[in-house]
Amino acid sequence: MRPILSLALLVAAAAQAAPPRFPPSAVVLAQAEEAPSVPGPGAETSVPPPPAQPPEPKPEVPRAPTARPEPTVPSEAAKAPKVEPALAPMDDDAQDEQPVVSEPESVPERDVDAPVTPDDAPVLASSDEAPRTTDAREQRLVNGAPLYNPNVSLHIVQKKRFADESKHELALYPAVVQVNGKYTNHAGTALHYIYHLQENFGLQVTGQYNWHTNESDFNLELIDKVREQAQAASSLLLVWGAQAGVEVTPLYGKFAFLDDKLAQFSLVLSGGAGVGSTRHLIRPEVSNEVDGQRFNVPARFGDTGTKFLGSVGGGFRLQFGESYALRLEVRDLIYTARVDKVDGCNLADFEQLEAARASGQEFGSLPLSGGCKYEKFDGVDPKTKKNYREDIILGRDLVAEPSSDVLNNISFYAGFSFLF
Amino acid sequence: MNARMLRVFAALLVWLAATGAAAQDDEAVLDNVVVRNRLYEPGGHLEVSLGVGLPVQSHLTAHYFFTGGVAYNLFNTFAIEARAGYAASRHTGLARSISESFLAREDKRVTDELEDLWEMNFHGVAGIRWAPIYGKLSLVSDLPAHFQAYVWAGGGVGSFQRNSVIQCSQVVDRQLGVCDNRTSLEDRGSASENYWVRETRMAPVVSAAVGFRFFILDKHGVRLELRDWVFRDNYRVNLVRDDWEAGRVTGDVASSPGLTHLVQFDLGYTFSF
Numbered sequence: 001m002r003p004i005l006s007l008a009l010l011v012a013a014a015a016q017a018a019p020p021r022f023p024p025s026a027v028v029l030a031q032a033e034e035a036p037s038v039p040g041p042g043a044e045t046s047v048p049p050p051p052a053q054p055p056e057p058k059p060e061v062p063r064a065p066t067a068r069p070e071p072t073v074p075s076e077a078a079k080a081p082k083v084e085p086a087l088a089p090m091d092d093d094a095q096d097e098q099p100v101v102s103e104p105e106s107v108p109e110r111d112v113d114a115p116v117t118p119d120d121a122p123v124l125a126s127s128d129e130a131p132r133t134t135d136a137r138e139q140r141l142v143n144g145a146p147l148y149n150p151n152v153s154l155h156i157v158q159k160k161r162f163a164d165e166s167k168h169e170l171a172l173y174p175a176v177v178q179v180n181g182k183y184t185n186h187a188g189t190a191l192h193y194i195y196h197l198q199e200n201f202g203l204q205v206t207g208q209y210n211w212h213t214n215e216s217d218f219n220l221e222l223i224d225k226v227r228e229q230a231q232a233a234s235s236l237l238l239v240w241g242a243q244a245g246v247e248v249t250p251l252y253g254k255f256a257f258l259d260d261k262l263a264q265f266s267l268v269l270s271g272g273a274g275v276g277s278t279r280h281l282i283r284p285e286v287s288n289e290v291d292g293q294r295f296n297v298p299a300r301f302g303d304t305g306t307k308f309l310g311s312v313g314g315g316f317r318l319q320f321g322e323s324y325a326l327r328l329e330v331r332d333l334i335y336t337a338r339v340d341k342v343d344g345c346n347l348a349d350f351e352q353l354e355a356a357r358a359s360g361q362e363f364g365s366l367p368l369s370g371g372c373k374y375e376k377f378d379g380v381d382p383k384t385k386k387n388y389r390e391d392i393i394l395g396r397d398l399v400a401e402p403s404s405d406v407l408n409n410i411s412f413y414a415g416f417s418f419l420f
Numbered sequence: 421m422n423a424r425m426l427r428v429f430a431a432l433l434v435w436l437a438a439t440g441a442a443a444q445d446d447e448a449v450l451d452n453v454v455v456r457n458r459l460y461e462p463g464g465h466l467e468v469s470l471g472v473g474l475p476v477q478s479h480l481t482a483h484y485f486f487t488g489g490v491a492y493n494l495f496n497t498f499a500i501e502a503r504a505g506y507a508a509s510r511h512t513g514l515a516r517s518i519s520e521s522f523l524a525r526e527d528k529r530v531t532d533e534l535e536d537l538w539e540m541n542f543h544g545v546a547g548i549r550w551a552p553i554y555g556k557l558s559l560v561s562d563l564p565a566h567f568q569a570y571v572w573a574g575g576g577v578g579s580f581q582r583n584s585v586i587q588c589s590q591v592v593d594r595q596l597g598v599c600d601n602r603t604s605l606e607d608r609g610s611a612s613e614n615y616w617v618r619e620t621r622m623a624p625v626v627s628a629a630v631g632f633r634f635f636i637l638d639k640h641g642v643r644l645e646l647r648d649w650v651f652r653d654n655y656r657v658n659l660v661r662d663d664w665e666a667g668r669v670t671g672d673v674a675s676s677p678g679l680t681h682l683v684q685f686d687l688g689y690t691f692s693f
Binding site: 179180182218221222225226227228251252253254255256257258265267 | 476477479497517518521522525527528531532533534535552553554555556557558564565567569585586
């Protein structure tokens with residue numbers, strides 16, 4: 001048996017070395033389009049269709065177990081497109097049992113339009129053993145590629161099952177959580193609209209609202225234990241942001257989860273610019289005791305204006321079906337921060353307010369700057385009995401030393417999108 | 421007429437159902453092809469790895485991890501792994517700034533130590549790695565990258581040191597915030613010893629990670645990982661300045677110090693036998 005096998009290997013090697021008798025893949029593609037019953041290139045069309053007729057036995061040529069068998073094509077089918085049979089799984093046991101020389105048998109007549117299905121077409125999903133043809137000599141090209149090479153996924157990766165071009169995508173991120181919060185904590189919700197201008201390029205409009213913004217526990221710990229705190233500009237809080245930008249998907253792929261589920265994914269990169277509204281913590285949550293009664297006074301924030309906002313980001317888009325996708329991204333919201341006004345009041349305003357507070361003067365008669373909302377620092381909260389005038393000194397501290405910074409608010413975005 | 425229409429509709433329905441079923445079959449076959457044709461099957465193989473970890477967040481301390489690991493892949497999706505290494509650690513500029521300014525802040529006579537100041541150095545952990553996801557990525561048109569996505573969980577032990585930024589046992593210059601033996605007050609680098617209160621300990625550590633392993637050639641791989649090291653914090657509260665500046669132990673151990681997280685981004689190399 002071994003000499004025969006060796007001889008067969010030699011014959012197979014010679015056959016591999018001979019010039020290919022197959023037309024270029026483009027020609028095959030054209031032919032395949034003419035004859036729909038013939039498997040064409042690409043992953044989806046490379047799978048042989050169910051046989052229209054029972055498999056035909058091989059005529060004349062002895063089969064070598066390590067070489068790809070040639071399909072038997074009736075002479076009447078000379079004008080039919082040439083079809084490369086799919087490669088058979090390499091099964092060592094099967095090779096041993098397979099007769100090396102088979103008697104030629106008569107070839108029954110068949111319809112030339114019927115799909116040519118060799119008897120060694122693989123039953124892809126029938127067993128646990130994957131086709132193994134890693135030996136280059138054993139790789140026969142099917143429409144330009146070794147279809148049953150384990151690396152045949154090249155074809156499959158190349159062909160995207162769902163096209164994005166000209167589609168609209170609406171992505172909702174219910175949870176947007178800041179991950180680099182040294183001095184600040186942000187959590188919010190974002191909504192993105194993307195129009196996929198091309199397959200890998202889209203225009204994007206984004207909106208985000210942070211329903212939780214506060215200074216971090218670390219910053220409060222510094223204040224409490226060592227009387228230190230971040231500069232006002234470094235602990236600026238972003239309330240909302242709106243941006244326009246672009247999104248590109250340079251990479252895509254597929255993955256299998258536990259051999260059962262298949263998902264397509266794309267690597268998305270995005271960038272944009274816009275504006276965002278900021279604020280700063282003036283006073284953390286405190287308890288206020290008035291006439292023996294204790295009130296819980298919520299934290300107080302001061303408006304620090306709208307700032308220029310930019311962003312860069314990246315992540316994965318896992319597509320489920322044609323219309324739904326899961327998005328996991330990380331974005332860095334970059335915004336300029338200069339704190340020289342709080343609630344429209346600058347340092348000179350706060351000093352006038354403080355002087356008026358000390359002397360019990362009304363704020364309305366003060367020559368404050370136009371945008372200063374002095375009402376926010378006047379009066380007493382009827383619920384908590386907190387005197388807002390006590391916050392003037394805290395607001396003054398924020399702008400006493402005007403600070404500036406460029407903040408990076410890196411957040412994790414988890415959401416889903418709908419394509420239409 | 422009705423019977424004829426019924427037959428036509430029935431035939432149409434059968435045809436539509438058959439077409440749909442065939443399409444689904446094709447899709448199922450394709451999916452299986454994708455799933456089954458794994459170029460890299462680590463199951464049954466031993467592997468070694470080297471990694472460098474950079475801090476993702478650094479408040480008061482920063483760590484730079486250097487680790488080596490040995491793993492055995494019980495299956496394609498499951499492995500057991502042991503890792504050991506050393507983390508070079510330091511105080512951040514913020515911590516140094518706090519320590520210098522706090523020396524001069526004599527209005528704060530009683531305070532608590534800051535949290536999360538322990539620095540991890542030597543460490544060893546053992547854990548399991550579950551890689552349920554095998555994927556293929558098209559980097560460029562002709563170059564697919566095969567990868568596994570995994571989660572990792574395990575535990576072990578580490579050696580830790582803690583250098584206070586509050587308790588200076590020998591104040592050299594209060595206004596300049598000097599608490600070491602520097603030869604020149606302006607030159608911090610000239611110091612060979614500092615007088616900040618230092619503690620050491622060994623403690624259990626738990627680690628968890630998510631990451632990707634990209635296969636390269638037959639036996640090599642590149643690992644990208646986000647890893648969290650978690651250990652119990654330990655610090656003292658109600659410290660009295662007069663006591664610590666006299667070199668006496670002061671304060672009480674915090675009753676519920678919480679956990680410290682060291683989050684790192686790890687870049688690694690793996691070799692499979």
